[in-house]
Amino acid sequence: MKSLDKGQLALSLGVAGIGLFFLVGSFQIPDAAGYSTVGPAVVPRAVGIALLVCAAFLVYEVLRGGFKNHDEAAERELITDWIALGWISAGLILYGLLIEWAGFIFASIVLFLCTARGFNSRRWLTNAIIALVLAVGIFSLFTYGLGLNLPKGLLSGIL
Amino acid sequence: MKPLARALGITALTLCVSTAALAIDSLKVMVPANPGGGWDSTGRALVAAMTSAGSIKNAQIDNKGGAAGTIGLAQFVNSAKGDPNAIMIGGMVMVGGIIQNKSAVDLSQVTPLARLTEEYEVIVVPASSPHKTIKDLIAAFKANPGSVSWGGGSAGGTDHILAGMIAKSAGVDAAKVNYVPFKGGGEAVAAIIGGHVTAGISGVSEFQQHITSGKMRALAVSSPSKQAGIPTLKEQGIDIVLGNWRGVFGAPGITKAQRDDLIKAIDVGVKSKAWQETLTKNEWMNVWLAGDDYKKFLDEDIKRISDILGALSLGKK
Amino acid sequence: MEVWSLLLQGFQVALTPVNLMWALVGVTFGTAVGVLPGIGPAVAIALLLPLTTKIDPSGALIMFAGIYYGAMYGGSTTSILLNTPGESATIVTAMEGNQMAKRGRAGPALATAAIGSFVAGTLATILLTLLAPQVVEIAVKFGPPEYFALMVLAFTTVSAVLGDSTLRGLTALFIGLGIGVVGIENQSGQARFVFGIPQLADGIEVVTIAVGLFAVGETLYVASKLNRVAEVIEKIKGSIMMTKEDWKRSWKPWLRGTAIGFPFGAMPAGGAEIPTFLSYATEKKLAAHPEEFGKGAIEGVAGPEAANNASSTGVMVPLLTLGLPTSATAAILLAAFQQYGLQPGPLLFETNAALVWGLIASFYIGNIMLLVLNLPLIGIWIKLLEVPRPQLYGGIVVFATMGVYGMRQSAFDVFLLYAIGLMGFLMRRYGFPTAPVIVGMILGPLAEEQMRRSLSISQGDPMVFINRPLSGSIIAITVLLVVGPWVWKKLKKAA
Numbered sequence: 001m002k003s004l005d006k007g008q009l010a011l012s013l014g015v016a017g018i019g020l021f022f023l024v025g026s027f028q029i030p031d032a033a034g035y036s037t038v039g040p041a042v043v044p045r046a047v048g049i050a051l052l053v054c055a056a057f058l059v060y061e062v063l064r065g066g067f068k069n070h071d072e073a074a075e076r077e078l079i080t081d082w083i084a085l086g087w088i089s090a091g092l093i094l095y096g097l098l099i100e101w102a103g104f105i106f107a108s109i110v111l112f113l114c115t116a117r118g119f120n121s122r123r124w125l126t127n128a129i130i131a132l133v134l135a136v137g138i139f140s141l142f143t144y145g146l147g148l149n150l151p152k153g154l155l156s157g158i159l
Numbered sequence: 160m161k162p163l164a165r166a167l168g169i170t171a172l173t174l175c176v177s178t179a180a181l182a183i184d185s186l187k188v189m190v191p192a193n194p195g196g197g198w199d200s201t202g203r204a205l206v207a208a209m210t211s212a213g214s215i216k217n218a219q220i221d222n223k224g225g226a227a228g229t230i231g232l233a234q235f236v237n238s239a240k241g242d243p244n245a246i247m248i249g250g251m252v253m254v255g256g257i258i259q260n261k262s263a264v265d266l267s268q269v270t271p272l273a274r275l276t277e278e279y280e281v282i283v284v285p286a287s288s289p290h291k292t293i294k295d296l297i298a299a300f301k302a303n304p305g306s307v308s309w310g311g312g313s314a315g316g317t318d319h320i321l322a323g324m325i326a327k328s329a330g331v332d333a334a335k336v337n338y339v340p341f342k343g344g345g346e347a348v349a350a351i352i353g354g355h356v357t358a359g360i361s362g363v364s365e366f367q368q369h370i371t372s373g374k375m376r377a378l379a380v381s382s383p384s385k386q387a388g389i390p391t392l393k394e395q396g397i398d399i400v401l402g403n404w405r406g407v408f409g410a411p412g413i414t415k416a417q418r419d420d421l422i423k424a425i426d427v428g429v430k431s432k433a434w435q436e437t438l439t440k441n442e443w444m445n446v447w448l449a450g451d452d453y454k455k456f457l458d459e460d461i462k463r464i465s466d467i468l469g470a471l472s473l474g475k476k
Numbered sequence: 477m478e479v480w481s482l483l484l485q486g487f488q489v490a491l492t493p494v495n496l497m498w499a500l501v502g503v504t505f506g507t508a509v510g511v512l513p514g515i516g517p518a519v520a521i522a523l524l525l526p527l528t529t530k531i532d533p534s535g536a537l538i539m540f541a542g543i544y545y546g547a548m549y550g551g552s553t554t555s556i557l558l559n560t561p562g563e564s565a566t567i568v569t570a571m572e573g574n575q576m577a578k579r580g581r582a583g584p585a586l587a588t589a590a591i592g593s594f595v596a597g598t599l600a601t602i603l604l605t606l607l608a609p610q611v612v613e614i615a616v617k618f619g620p621p622e623y624f625a626l627m628v629l630a631f632t633t634v635s636a637v638l639g640d641s642t643l644r645g646l647t648a649l650f651i652g653l654g655i656g657v658v659g660i661e662n663q664s665g666q667a668r669f670v671f672g673i674p675q676l677a678d679g680i681e682v683v684t685i686a687v688g689l690f691a692v693g694e695t696l697y698v699a700s701k702l703n704r705v706a707e708v709i710e711k712i713k714g715s716i717m718m719t720k721e722d723w724k725r726s727w728k729p730w731l732r733g734t735a736i737g738f739p740f741g742a743m744p745a746g747g748a749e750i751p752t753f754l755s756y757a758t759e760k761k762l763a764a765h766p767e768e769f770g771k772g773a774i775e776g777v778a779g780p781e782a783a784n785n786a787s788s789t790g791v792m793v794p795l796l797t798l799g800l801p802t803s804a805t806a807a808i809l810l811a812a813f814q815q816y817g818l819q820p821g822p823l824l825f826e827t828n829a830a831l832v833w834g835l836i837a838s839f840y841i842g843n844i845m846l847l848v849l850n851l852p853l854i855g856i857w858i859k860l861l862e863v864p865r866p867q868l869y870g871g872i873v874v875f876a877t878m879g880v881y882g883m884r885q886s887a888f889d890v891f892l893l894y895a896i897g898l899m900g901f902l903m904r905r906y907g908f909p910t911a912p913v914i915v916g917m918i919l920g921p922l923a924e925e926q927m928r929r930s931l932s933i934s935q936g937d938p939m940v941f942i943n944r945p946l947s948g949s950i951i952a953i954t955v956l957l958v959v960g961p962w963v964w965k966k967l968k969k970a971a
Contacts, residue, residue: 032664037936069640070907096890112870121866226677314665349744355619
């Protein structure tokens with residue numbers, strides 16, 4: 001008897017949560033079926049129910065020893081490097097926060113540095129230079145090639 | 160000293176404006192739509208016209224599409240506050256979008272500058288349709304509203320609004336209109352040519368060539384006078400005039416003088432040859448209306464559109 | 477035949493040095509645009525429209541057509557190399573193509589995509605030359621019920637992408653259907669799961685989800701799980717060109733892909749994504765080694781790429797014959813025609829024959845140019861994979877976020893991208909396939925819309941799907957495809 005896989009169980013319950021979200025949410029959509037008889041709430045409701053059913057089967061599989069056709073042992077052997085995950089997450093979140101204020105070029109450099117650090121590269125200066133070249137290249141292509149404005153942010157006066 | 164200098168400055172400014180010699184250094188243009196659509200082409204053509212006429216030196220166009228322009232509007236209200244060199248493109252679609260999306264910001268927060276163009280709607284039927292005139296169509300609609308399907312653009316858009324107005328004038332509950340929205344002009348045209356819907360509504364320019372080629376029969380236009388030989392709704396006893404207008408707005412909180420400067424700069428651009436060419440090319444009607452007159456028109460239009468959207472059971476608060 | 481002499485005249489227009497140059501500019505620029513995720517050909521052409529005041533109509537239209545085709549080529553390149561589909565029509569290419577790249581076969585993957593696109597583009601152009609008026613005649617017979625029937629047929633392709641476990645595959649599919657529901661619903665104008673967030677009102681972009689699940693999800697997974705293990709991306713193995721075996725396995729999918737893609741493109745609501753799904757499912761069903769699918773089967777690149785390119789040529793059928801724009805790019809091309817006071821449609825063939833046939837001729841030329849341009853580039857492209865991991869993934873993520881941000885200039889979409897990336901990470905960790913999410917997200921809203929449109933027109937009568945001969949036949953074919961093999965097996969067993 002294998003022990004209960006908590007990660008899989010949590011994920012299955014997550015699926016149930018999403019299902020519940022759509023099911024409950026579907027009742028807040030005004031029923032405006034008009035002539036088609038099938039209103040805008042029908043599909044979301046069906047999706048919600050279907051996800052709940054899937055979740056039930058997933059939980060069943062977990063209780064019976066884990067997801068079928070899934071090599072949990074192989075996944076376990078690869079230890080998750082949460083620090084790496086954290087660096088890249090930080091990069092993306094910072095990008096979202098910085099893009100409109102600091103501008104595209106700074107945000108891109110930060111994102112690049114964080115991602116590279118997530119992959120264990122500590123050559124900050126080299127990476128920053130690569131990122132700068134990449135970001136400036138993309139920025140020029142957009143701004144001068146297409147006439148589409150990416151945010152300039154802190155560099156407003158210069159570019 | 161200071162007030163004097165300011166007074167002098169203002170005098171100088173007025174002088175410059177009146178001779179149209181003052182050029183705005185850098186105009187910020189918010190286009191609340193993705194590149195390619197009507198607002199985008201209006202914005203870019205206006206910038207080109209104003210540059211060629213010398214009323215601006217430089218312009219920066221920012222596209223911020225989505226939610227019928229309300230995302231761009233929100234950004235404009237927040238970031239351009241008090242900026243005398245910022246304008247935003249907008250139009251009737253935005254009026255509808257604000258109501259329908261229950262937008263937190265609305266057009267009362269920005270400064271109306273000028274209405275520029277208008278495009279009118281045409282009501283068509285497939286060439287093989289039994290309905291020869293708008294009266295035939297409305298008779299069929301009155302007899303059994305559900306049996307007449309109206310194909311057009313997105314729900315709550317100009318086309319839908321016109322269908323609702325027609326129902327109202329025919330004495331039928333607007334909610335009874337069997338309106339079938341299509342995405343993009345192409346799909347709607349195909350559905351009409353293929354005879355999959357009873358009637359179609361769209362901008363005149365979108366259907367024009369299919370009317371010319373005989374694949375569609377035009378029954379009426381929503382303009383104040385005949386267009387391309389098609390009789391108006393009014394002429395046929397239906398008292399409706401509806402145009403999909405586009406205009407320009409200034410930032411919230413600018414002074415009256417700043418507003419008038421902007422209007423002047425736009426006016427100079429609109430009078431240029433470049434703008435006239437744009438109008439002809441796109442078959443846009445020139446419906447220049449500036450300042451307070453524009454504001455008055457806007458208020459009336461907002462009321463008219465929200466009434467219809469309410470009757471169509473869209474955008475109820 | 478008259479067509480040939482007209483086409484010959486067309487070549488005379490297209491082959492002038494100036495127009496050849498515009499074609500070259502177009503395909504080069506188009507390739508660049510296709511490589512950038514988020515910036516599609518529609519946006520690129522829209523932004524270049526002001527040029528129409530400076531160039532003569534044939535030159536400009538030839539250039540725009542070059543951008544259109546070039547973008548399709550460029551889109552498949554990033555899909556294969558970086559798992560970052562730049563266009564929704566190249567999402568399927570990423571599935572097998574990137575797997576091939578990871579196994580050191582990026583060269584043949586890019587080659588089969590390029591040659592397949594060329595073959596499909598050329599064949600489709602021939603079909604366009606010969607059959608355009610007849611094809612469009614049939615295409616407008618498709619109304620909402622027929623489209624709904626086609627969507628039902630397309631849903632049968634889902635089984636091809638479900639992966640190791642039907643249960644987890646279906647779960648992913650329903651999540652995709654759920655994501656597709658978000659936004660203001662097209663038929664009723666009601667907001668669904670928008671929660672007053674204006675950025676959600678127009679729904680969620682497919683490209684955001686695809687880039688999030690594929691590129692960001694994978695980056696997170698590789699960084700946190702595989703970075704301590706050996707390189708995943710293998711160095712180039714064997715020839716960078718296609719082997720004899722590759723050719724043998726590719727040519728049939730190219731032809732089948734063309735046969736599926738062209739008619740879909742010609743249909744006013746056919747779309748570019750569905751034929752790629754259908755082609756993928758067909759190839760998986762017919763393949764000698766279906767078990768290779770999901771691990772880099774060349775058929776899974778060859779077929780969908782051909783389908784994608786054939787459908788983009790198919791789009792020209794309603795555009796040129798009826799003046800009907802059926803995709804965003806076609807709508808912009810129409811605007812370009814109108815800038816010159818030209819109105820595509822039956823009249824255009826009579827009034828501006830030289831221009832139309834010049835344009836058609838330039839499709840042939842553009843396809844050859846793209847092949848000539850792209851095959852040598854493959855050697856350079858695959859060098860990209862030799863970039864060390866930190867910088868390679870740093871580049872991928874910068875690229876992906878730029879594309880997603882650039883689409884709508886919305887920081888909200890960046891956070892959404894991150895959330896979807898996390899979901900992709902979890903899905904990969906627990907063995908959920910990600911492709912069904914995309915399939916559900918694309919097909920779901922289309923199917924719902926066409927169904928409700930049909931029912932609205934029929935005033936609620938569901939028989940509309942069966943009574944009409946065309947939609948009835950499509951439904952019958954679908955049923956046969958699903959039940960047929962099963963019945964066949966039973967009969968065989970009984971015998």
